[in-house]
Amino acid sequence: MKHYTKEELEQYRKKEMSIIRRIHCAAHLKECASCATLLAELDDDDAFVGKLRESIKRYDEVGVVQKTTQ
Ligand SMILES: [Zn+2]
Secondary structure: OOOOOHHHHHHHHOOOOOHHHHHHHHHHHHHOHHHHHHHHHHHHHHHHHHHHHHHHHHHHHHHHHHHHHO
């Protein structure tokens, strides 16, 4: 059984893969714990980046508040 690389799973997540390949990939992910784990790790990376963006946004808002009160 051929495993998917991180790059391929990234394409799968972003729907940059052809439909046929995505169907194959989805079927593989159901059967293969190691590829499913890799995909979950990519999701975690995204969640981390999302949190990072959120905290930067909050920091910016605080900066705006400080500017307007001075
Ligand atoms: Zn696999």
